[in-house]
Amino acid sequence: MITTANFKKQIAKPFGHEMRRYNFKGTGFEYFQETEDYLIAVTIDPSRWGGSCSAGFAIHPKQIDKDYDGKRDLSKLKVYQYEFKMGLTDYARGEWWDYADEESANLETLTKIITSIKEKAFPVIDLFKQKPNILDEFDVSEMENFHKNWTKRTGVTIATTGMRFAWAMTIIFEIKNLYKAKQFASWGLSNLEEGIENWFGKEDFDRVLATKNGLQQMHL
Structure with a gap:
């Protein structure tokens, strides 16, 4: 061979x-x-x-x-x-x-x-x-069965975790749709498992949830 x-x-x-x-x-x-x-x-x-x-x-x-x-x-x-x-x-x-x-x-x-x-x-x-794109259309309610719902939308698997995806969505939408970013940040915080409370993305969840409408800031 x-x-x-x-x-x-x-x-x-x-x-x-x-x-x-x-x-x-x-x-x-x-x-x-x-x-x-x-x-x-x-x-x-x-x-x-x-x-x-x-x-x-x-x-x-x-x-x-x-x-x-x-x-x-x-x-x-x-x-x-x-x-x-x-x-x-x-x-x-x-x-x-x-x-x-x-x-x-x-x-x-x-x-x-x-x-x-x-x-x-x-x-x-x-x-x-496309506009709106798949991330625009992906709803926080779909996080309940994230991988199944992603594959249902796309026909393919994705190599990430639900927590990591929630963090990515928080960062992606922080500037253009703060409400959506906060939804995913809230999901992330509420689903942090014991032992990963210090996971790096938590500070982004906390920061975005603390951001007031109209006072959005670029992420560090």
């Missing part, structure tokens, strides 16, 4: 050609697109054990410029640091494709991967780009 490096060599050119048709830029297994509001990535993800790969996509709202370890330079953000990382299926582990020894078989696999990206990732990316 061929190595990941050889698999990448065989599929890199046609993968890049197809991604550039949709205004993505990049090389190898990672392709990127930037809008006014988001950093967007589409990736092929090789198995750490070799022999196979999966694929996915990630979206990072530009309002989120910090994390647990401080400020983040968005121009240097790695895909694994993007806030919303998603697969291409409605089940957690996702679909995996085996490498083959023959280049023709690997190109057929690439065709399947690209088809999956077009059918699963691109429609969700469009949900983020």
Whole structure:
């Protein structure tokens, strides 16, 4: 069975050609697109054990410029640091494709991967780009069964926790919709489990809830 490096060599050119048709830029297994509001990535993800790969996509709202370890330079953000990382299926582990020894078989696999990206990732990316977007429409009441409701809306899984998502929504809407930001901050505070009372996002929940209408401030 061929190595990941050889698999990448065989599929890199046609993968890049197809991604550039949709205004993505990049090389190898990672392709990127930037809008006014988001950093967007589409990736092929090789198995750490070799022999196979999966694929996915990630979206990072530009309002989120910090994390647990401080400020983040968005121009240097790695895909694994993007806030919303998603697969291409409605089940957690996702679909995996085996490498083959023959280049023709690997190109057929690439065709399947690209088809999956077009059918699963691109429609969700469009949900983020449209107005109102998916985050505008996502209601705090959906946090009760967050992962189920996210997949119901998008058809794919998201690799985050409900608490982390509530924090992200608090930051995203702090400036443009304080009422919505407070709803998610309140949900976050009321769902902090014992032992994580000092979780880094708590100070953002507290700060946003203490902000008065008309006195919104940029987050630190």
